[in-house]
Amino acid sequence: MSKYLPVRPYQPVDEYSPMIWENKKQHRINHQVQWLDDMNAMLDALDLFDGMTISFHHHLRNGDAVMNMVMEAIAQRGYKDLTVVASSIFPVHQPLVAMLRDKTVTQIIASYMSGPVARAVSEGECEAACVLQTHGGRARSILMEDICIDVAFIASCAVNHRGDISGQHGKNACGALGYVMADALMAKNVVAISDSRVEFDAPSIEYTCVDMVLMVDSIGSSSGIVSGTTQLTKDPAGLKIAHLTVDLLDALGLVKNGLTYQSGAGGISLAVTTFLKEKMKQKQVVGEFASGGITRALVEMLEEGLFNHLYDVQCFDLDAVESLKKNVNHHEISASMYANPNQLDNKVNQLDVVILGASEIDRDMNVNVTTGFDYQILGGSGGHADTSYGATWSIIVSKLVSSRIPVLVDRVTTITTPKDDIDIFVCDVGIAFAKRHQALAATLKQTTRLPIVTMEELAEISEKLCGKSLTIEHESRVVAVSEYRDGSLLDVIYQKKKGD
Amino acid sequence: MIVSKPAVAGTLESNDCYVTVLPNHSSGIQLVIRSIVMQKYGHLIEKTIREVLEEYQIEHVSLTLEDKGALDFTIKARVKTALERSV
Structure with a gap:
C-alpha cells in the first residue's frame, strides 16, 4: 500500500487560493443512522x-x-x-x-x-x-x-x-x-x-x-483534558518575560479596542494572558476575540467583558467546557474555520497577536516545537505554524537557557514553523525582532525603555552561559516529516541515535 | 587538600546539581557524572570538575555529580562546597 507523504518543498506563500468544496453529505436528510x-x-x-x-x-x-x-x-x-x-x-x-x-x-x-x-x-x-x-x-x-x-x-x-x-x-x-x-x-x-x-x-x-x-x-x-499548566508560573524569569511581552504589545499599540488574540497553553504564555488582562482593564479596552484552545483565563476575560467573542476549537479545561455551554459568545468552530490555509475567512488570518513557545529557535527565527535536541519527538505543531502565519505579530516567548538547554541554537533540530512566519523573540535577556523588522526595532530602542537586542547578541550570551555544545548525531533513516500547513514539506525528522 | 570524610552539596532541582565526595585513599580520582545534557555538555562538565580538583590539589577522591542542567559556575560552587565539607 502506498502511503501519504508530502513531497513539494516548502516555499513562502503570500496569499492562498480559496478552497472549492461541497458538503456531499448535507443532502442525506432521510438517511438512517x-x-x-x-x-x-x-x-x-x-x-x-x-x-x-x-x-x-x-x-x-x-x-x-x-x-x-x-x-x-x-x-x-x-x-x-x-x-x-x-x-x-x-x-x-x-x-x-x-x-x-x-x-x-x-x-x-x-x-x-x-x-x-x-x-x-x-x-x-x-x-x-x-x-x-x-x-x-x-x-x-x-x-x-x-x-x-x-x-x-x-x-x-x-x-x-x-x-x-x-x-x-x-x-x-x-x-x-x-x-x-x-x-x-x-x-x-x-x-x-x-x-x-x-x-x-x-x-x-x-x-x-x-x-x-x-x-x-x-x-x-x-478530566484528562486538563493539560499543560493551569497555574501562573512562579519562575521569576518567566514572569519577567511575560511582563516584557505585555509592555512590548503596549509599545506596538496593540492593546486597543478590537484586539484579536491567541496564546499557547505554556506557563509563560498563560502569564502573558494574565498580565494582558490587567493592562486591558487599566486602559479600558475591549478586544474583539480570542481563539484556539480555550482556558479558564480566557473564559474570565469573556465574562468580564474584555473580549467580545471566544472562538474555540478545543477546550483545555472544564471551565472552558462549562462556558461553551452557557456563554452565547463562546463559539465552537471547526479546525478548517480556525486555521485551514485555503479557507480564507479563517480565524488565524484575523489575529493581531499570537504568543507561542519554542523548544528551539535559530538566528533566522525558524522554530522547533516538534523534537528535542536528541531528535526525540516531543510534540508537534498543533496550531503553531497556522497562527504564526496568520497573525500580524507572532511572538515567541521562552527563557534563553533552561537547565543548560539553550533555546537559541545555530540550527533547529526540526523546522516546525518557518522563519517567514515569526516576528519577535522575547526572552529573559531582551527582545529581538526578525531581520525584516529592523527599522521598527531601532525606533523602539530609541523611543522606549524596552531591552531591544539582536539574535546575535542573545546567541553570544547564551553560549557564554552554556559553553559550546557537541553535535548530536542521528541515524540516517527518516522516521517522520514536518509538513507545512499547505501540504508542502518543511523538514525531515531522523531516527534518534541508539544506545542513549 | 585531602578528602577525609564523605560530604555532599547541592540539590536535585532543575538548573542545579548534587555532588557527593568520598575519601578514595590512594586510588586516584574517580568521577561519575550523570547529566540531562550529557550528550551536549558532558565534556565541559568534566573539565569544570577537574579544574576545581586541581585548584584544591586533590589527588584522591571519589566524586559523583548528579546534574539537572547546572551551569558551570553552579557546578564549581557545588563541588567546592562539597570539598570544603569533606575536610
Whole structure:
C-alpha cells in the first residue's frame, strides 16, 4: 500500500487560493443512522481491509479511551498495514506501540505526538515515515482529499435520537469538537462512539455525517483534558518575560479596542494572558476575540467583558467546557474555520497577536516545537505554524537557557514553523525582532525603555552561559516529516541515535 | 587538600546539581557524572570538575555529580562546597 507523504518543498506563500468544496453529505436528510451496542457487531458491519486509513480525534486528550478500544479490536482481527490519522497522540495511547511492531499500524499522521508512541516512532519502530501536520493543515488535507479516510471513529460525548453528535453534553463532556469536523464530513464511513444518549439542540456534528452509533460504557475520562499548566508560573524569569511581552504589545499599540488574540497553553504564555488582562482593564479596552484552545483565563476575560467573542476549537479545561455551554459568545468552530490555509475567512488570518513557545529557535527565527535536541519527538505543531502565519505579530516567548538547554541554537533540530512566519523573540535577556523588522526595532530602542537586542547578541550570551555544545548525531533513516500547513514539506525528522 | 570524610552539596532541582565526595585513599580520582545534557555538555562538565580538583590539589577522591542542567559556575560552587565539607 502506498502511503501519504508530502513531497513539494516548502516555499513562502503570500496569499492562498480559496478552497472549492461541497458538503456531499448535507443532502442525506432521510438517511438512517445504524445503532449498535457491541464492538464486534460494529466491526462486522464495516467493510474493513488491510491497508485502510482510519481516523480519531484527541478532544479527550490524555483521557481518551476510544482509540485504544477500537485499535485493540481491529488488531485482534488481524488487519495489517493501517494508516492511523489521529489528530494527536498522547501517553494514554501506549497500546499502539505493540501495533507498530507487529505491523498492524504502519503509518501515523498526527498534529502532535507525545509519550511512548512518540518514543517508538523516534526509535524507528514505525514502518513508513509518519507525517506531522498542523491543525489547519490536517483539515485542509482531509477536505481537499489529499488524505482519504475509510473509517472515522469519533469519540462522541453525547448523541441524540437522530444520531447528532455533541461535545457539550454527556458524562464526559469535553467541549468543542473542532478537530474532528473534517473527518465527519469526508470519511467514507463515520462511527460515533458514545457513552451518553441525551437530547440536545445545536450539535457539533450533524447526523447526516454519521453512519453508525456504537454505545459503550465509557469513552474515557473528560478530566484528562486538563493539560499543560493551569497555574501562573512562579519562575521569576518567566514572569519577567511575560511582563516584557505585555509592555512590548503596549509599545506596538496593540492593546486597543478590537484586539484579536491567541496564546499557547505554556506557563509563560498563560502569564502573558494574565498580565494582558490587567493592562486591558487599566486602559479600558475591549478586544474583539480570542481563539484556539480555550482556558479558564480566557473564559474570565469573556465574562468580564474584555473580549467580545471566544472562538474555540478545543477546550483545555472544564471551565472552558462549562462556558461553551452557557456563554452565547463562546463559539465552537471547526479546525478548517480556525486555521485551514485555503479557507480564507479563517480565524488565524484575523489575529493581531499570537504568543507561542519554542523548544528551539535559530538566528533566522525558524522554530522547533516538534523534537528535542536528541531528535526525540516531543510534540508537534498543533496550531503553531497556522497562527504564526496568520497573525500580524507572532511572538515567541521562552527563557534563553533552561537547565543548560539553550533555546537559541545555530540550527533547529526540526523546522516546525518557518522563519517567514515569526516576528519577535522575547526572552529573559531582551527582545529581538526578525531581520525584516529592523527599522521598527531601532525606533523602539530609541523611543522606549524596552531591552531591544539582536539574535546575535542573545546567541553570544547564551553560549557564554552554556559553553559550546557537541553535535548530536542521528541515524540516517527518516522516521517522520514536518509538513507545512499547505501540504508542502518543511523538514525531515531522523531516527534518534541508539544506545542513549 | 585531602578528602577525609564523605560530604555532599547541592540539590536535585532543575538548573542545579548534587555532588557527593568520598575519601578514595590512594586510588586516584574517580568521577561519575550523570547529566540531562550529557550528550551536549558532558565534556565541559568534566573539565569544570577537574579544574576545581586541581585548584584544591586533590589527588584522591571519589566524586559523583548528579546534574539537572547546572551551569558551570553552579557546578564549581557545588563541588567546592562539597570539598570544603569533606575536610
